[in-house]
Amino acid sequence: MTDALTLTDVTAGYGPTQVLHSISLTIPKGERLAVIGRNGAGKTTLLATMMGLTRLHAGTVALGDTPITSLPPHKRNAAGLGLVPQTRDIFRSLTVEENLLAAQRGEATLDEAYTLFPRLKERRRNGGGQLSGGEQQMLAIARTLMTGPQTLLLDEPLEGLAPVICEQLMEVFERLAAEGRTVVLVEQHAEAALSFASRALIMTGGAIVHDRPAKALKGSDLLERHIGVALAT
Numbered sequence: 001m002t003d004a005l006t007l008t009d010v011t012a013g014y015g016p017t018q019v020l021h022s023i024s025l026t027i028p029k030g031e032r033l034a035v036i037g038r039n040g041a042g043k044t045t046l047l048a049t050m051m052g053l054t055r056l057h058a059g060t061v062a063l064g065d066t067p068i069t070s071l072p073p074h075k076r077n078a079a080g081l082g083l084v085p086q087t088r089d090i091f092r093s094l095t096v097e098e099n100l101l102a103a104q105r106g107e108a109t110l111d112e113a114y115t116l117f118p119r120l121k122e123r124r125r126n127g128g129g130q131l132s133g134g135e136q137q138m139l140a141i142a143r144t145l146m147t148g149p150q151t152l153l154l155d156e157p158l159e160g161l162a163p164v165i166c167e168q169l170m171e172v173f174e175r176l177a178a179e180g181r182t183v184v185l186v187e188q189h190a191e192a193a194l195s196f197a198s199r200a201l202i203m204t205g206g207a208i209v210h211d212r213p214a215k216a217l218k219g220s221d222l223l224e225r226h227i228g229v230a231l232a233t
């Protein structure tokens with residue numbers, strides 16, 4: 001079980017390049033957090049920094065009272081953080097089931113994965129490379145869940161997928177959040193993200209420029225100003 005994820009004065013990037021500037025953020029356990037912003041705003045870099053995949057120039061990262069700043073990604077994973085990267089990392093030459101078993105750790109089971117994603121059960125003997133884009137995304141999410149994370153970091157999981165698949169995935173995120181998992185959702189589909197989330201961050205230029213209840217953002221002009229879309233309340 002992990003507690004709140006806290007970033008304090010975090011400046012991070014790639015090699016000498018600084019992308020995130022002085023980010024301070026606490027995500028309480030069980031929160032549904034949306035992160036929105038234009039392309040290049042630093043959303044992926046924020047998730048990657050939580051996971052230990054970037055160069056930290058300054059600041060600290062903690063899970064509850066435990067500092068994880070110096071932990072490599074696999075140890076952060078073992079501590080309860082799970083990232084589903086935008087690149088949908090799956091093994092194309094392994095079957096669906098082999099992909100899941102390769103990721104399995106702790107108490108996570110195939111049954112749980114197949115209950116969440118019945119489509120993966122139907123396709124369990126198919127190769128990862130034979131799956132549709134939506135099925136690959138399901139497999140990428142299920143692989144991360146097989147590592148047993150309390151906190152799930154989702155990087156644009158709906159990107160390029162048909163509306164019906166997006167709806168199915170959002171239902172899965174609802175279930176995961178209802179089970180008490182913390183879900184951090186980076187998403188260009190602002191409407192879906194804000195309907196799901198209780199809190200939302202808007203990022204611009206590697207900084208968090210707004211941190212609001214999701215409901216408050218839906219009706220405000222901030223979305224139009226920062227990401228060029230307007231949503232009805």
Ligand SMILES: Nc1ncnc2c1ncn2[C@@H]1O[C@H](COP(=O)(O)OP(=O)(O)OP(=O)(O)O)[C@@H](O)[C@H]1O
Binds near residue numbers: 019039
């Ligand atoms: N590996 C890298 N090396 C150097 N700079 C990078 C690297 N990856 C991303 N960047 C830069 O960091 C900045 C933030 O990129 P990031 O991918 O975090 O933004 P984003 O908000 O997730 O955008 P998108 O919605 O397009 O994925 C951009 O200016 C990008 O060019």
